[in-house]
Amino acid sequence: MTTLIVLFNLKPGVSAADYEAWARATDLPTAGALPSVEKFEVLKSQSVLGSAAAAPYQYIERIVVRDMQQLGADIGTPAMQDVAAAFQTFADNPVFIVTEAL
Numbered sequence: 001m002t003t004l005i006v007l008f009n010l011k012p013g014v015s016a017a018d019y020e021a022w023a024r025a026t027d028l029p030t031a032g033a034l035p036s037v038e039k040f041e042v043l044k045s046q047s048v049l050g051s052a053a054a055a056p057y058q059y060i061e062r063i064v065v066r067d068m069q070q071l072g073a074d075i076g077t078p079a080m081q082d083v084a085a086a087f088q089t090f091a092d093n094p095v096f097i098v099t100e101a102l
Contacts, residue, residue, distance in 0.1 A: 040062070
């Protein structure tokens with residue numbers, strides 16, 4: 001399986017409460033129910049381990065993908081296009097990293 005890691009901060013002026021409410025009500029249930037997705041979670045950064053410094057990213061998405069080709073088809077659906085457009089209103093230059101387990 002492939003895991004997508006998405007690193008992002010919120011755009012200036014976007015409230016964390018608004019983003020988190022949207023993520024719980026819309027993003028997690030919609031993207032998490034895609035046939036291509038095994039597991040989807042959104043993590044909120046707390047700090048850098050061993051320091052009081054803020055993490056470089058406020059949020060991390062972890063998406064375990066069963067089938068990348070199917071994911072492409074799933075993302076093309078109208079429902080996911082709406083979710084992706086809304087995500088772009090919250091996230092400031094998200095970084096999508098494709099990974100695989102060793």
